[in-house]
Amino acid sequence: MAFKWLLSSLLLSQAEAFYIPGWSVKSYHEGEHIPLMVNKVYSDNTQLQYAYYDLPFVCPPTGRSVGSILSGQSIPLNLGEVLRGDRITTSDIDLALGHDNECSYLCTQQVTRRDLKRAKELVKDGYVVEWIVDNLPGATSFVTVDKSRKYYAAGFKLGFTDYSSATGKPRYYLNNHHTIVIRYRSAPGRAGDNGGKVVVGFEVYTKSVGASTPRGKDNCPLDLKDVEDKFELYIAPNKTTDLHQQYPDSSYYPSIEEGDDNDTIDVPYTYSVYFREDDTIEWNRRWDLYFVNQEEGSKIHWLAIVNSLIICGLLTGITMMILAKTIRTDIKNFKEGTMEDGKLKIKRKAKSGAQTPRVEKQGLGLLEPATDADAIDDISSEDEALEDVTGWKLLHADVFRKPQYGYLLAPLVGSGMQLLFMAVGLILLSAIGVLNPSFRGGFISAGFGLFVFAGAFSGYFSAKVYKTFDGTNHVKNALVTALLFPGLFFGLVFILNLFVWAQASSTAIPFGTLVGIVFLWLCIQVPLVYVGSWYGFVRTGAWEHPTKTTSIPRQVPPQAWYLQSLQSILLAGLIPFAVIFIELLFVFQSMWQDKSGYYYVFGFLSVVSIILIFTIAEVTIVTVYVQLCSENYHWWWQSFAVGGGSAIWIFLYCVWYYFVKLHITGFLSSLLFFAYSFMACCMYGLLTGTIGFLTAYAFVRRIYGAIKAD
DSSP: OHHHHHHHHHHHTTSOSOOOTTTSOOOBOTTOBOOEEEEEEEOTTOSOOEEGGGOTTSOOOOOOEETTEETTOBOOOOHHHHHTTOOOEEOSOOOBTTOOEEEEEEEEEEEEHHHHHHHHHHHHTTOEEEEEETTEEOEEEEEOTTSSOEEEEEBEESEEEEEOTTTOOEEEEEOOEEEEEEEEEEOSTHHHHTTOEEEEEEEEEEEOOOTTSOBOTTSOBSOSSSOOOOOBSOOOOOTTTOHHHHSTTSOOOOOTTSSOTTOEEEEEEEEEEEEEEOTTSOGGGTTGGGSTTHHHHHHHHHHHHHHHHHHHHHHHHHHHHIIIIIIHHHHHHHTTEEEETTEEEEOOOOOTTOOOOEEEETTTTEEEEOOSTTHHHHHHHHHHHHHHTOGGGGGTTTTTOOOTTHHHHHHHHHHHHHHHHHHHHHHHHHHTTSSOTTSTTHHHHHHHHHHHHTHHHHHHHHHHHHHHTTOOOHHHHHHHHHHHHHHHHHHHHHHHHHHHHHTTOTTSOOHHHHHHHHHHIIIIIHHHHHHHHHIIIIIIOOOOOSSOOOSSOOOOOOOOGGGSHHHHHHHHHHHHHHHHHHHHHHHHIIIIIOTTSOOOOHHHHHHHHHHHHHHHHHHHHHHHHHHHHTTOOOOHHHHHHHHTTHHHHHHHHHHHHHHHTOOOOSHHHHHHHHHHHHHHHHHHHHHHHHHHHHHHHHHHHHHHHHHHHO
């Protein structure tokens, strides 16, 4: 069955992000207006995004009619779009299908010295702009080194940096002319037969045009192909502060910060539009150009799967050896003895013709038939027999002893099941193409919805574990389950949001959205958690253990260094991390470096996730077995921690990635990176810890149930 799932997932990996036919196809006719939306600006060097029309140096919308809509009109957004910082608004740019426009004047924006300084900072940080046409982000076009293939990078540069040949200091330029190229082809099906066209590409080419460039009556540059003067983000200081004029022989180059704040400069904006028919791009494959180096990436993904399969295969062999050989041999040898009240009694056959007095070794409860002549030899034999049955077999009366702080472990397991349901749903929906790039914000929206409605699973499993730990107040457990993890998560997000609000960034979650999230949490999730908890506690009850627990706990002997809690967690967590670290590279690149890009190979991710689940289960089984063999029955929390131990390595990987791969600047951006990374690792740790806990519980029940059966 597992092989069938693996094969199915491999097949799904080839469906790299397709569209559901008939769901999102939009066709246009000749001369029909195509709205151009502006969204936001963002950068790989910072975590702060800004709405495009919030920038003080760009042309604001005039509210004029563009086709059937008005410019400046905000587009309704789903929850995922809001949380990812989108702020989509219709623009004044007029696009009519099939009608080229060599140049159109947009506006002349008067910019103060302070606003120009803001523009300079954004250009310095490498901000790019996101415009949208037919749900496609405007892209910068590139070709491969061998010029055999074209690909897109979503977004286009707000400006660029150059260095003065005289002083070597950086100078910043603004891109104020945009050449828009719309690629289209005949629409598929009946719409194409009726003359409908579909957009298959949206390219934006930028140019910086200085104020001294000759312009015509329409305020457009006379020669856009050969523009020598570029628009520099610089206002000359006034006479009172023009130190360069006072000291002409100096290499001093005044900055824009100097001078009167009331000084202004005019920024002219123009644009060109060209429509090009392109039959080489299928409509349902139009996003492929945004996925850079797909062939090379696929090879690495396959390498990650092979690496994961090798590690998982080795672990499977070790686990099967434990289950099939070691444990079965122990149980078979154990048939000669019985367990009563926590004391082990070995039964041996007496020698032929001899009397059978019993010699008792007090303290261990060891009773052995022996002859008078061989009593001393039999006692020595009893010590050897004791060695054969020590370890995990001696813990039958303590292995199911309820753990300390079980009232916290149960809600954590419940939250982990909630996250597991959400993760499985997201990967499945993405692998079959429902959550594709055209569904902007769909991944976050679907994830949030799955998490909320999975509250019933959270309450059910939390109640089952809680009652297994002899808990009595299921209402209190349900409230802790519903409020603990979501409450801590929401509190941290709210605190971070205060910092982002202060920067007027679109990354900040609007207050109304926060209120809506709280409503979904308290009015939908909490009742679902309670319903699931009631059903799990009242209707189904606790899991029954195969052995009884004595009133007096055994003393745990000293443990080897590698069996100490922290050491075992780190060592065991390293193996699942080795399974996924190659795939993590793609996930991190999509999240932190290619913010405009999209992680799309969910087929590969689903395969790696299945292997990861098996790996975590096997690692936990091996670790718990070794711990029980060392006569340590405190495995409840340990199994949860071992299952989630790879989260520690992932967070350390985040730290390494920050210092080696990223170029994030600013305290707030760094704070957001580490805070979001920490929250993601906590979620991953809860999910994988729950897998480890439930696997270990099933394993322990199985081996001690076999002893009882014998």
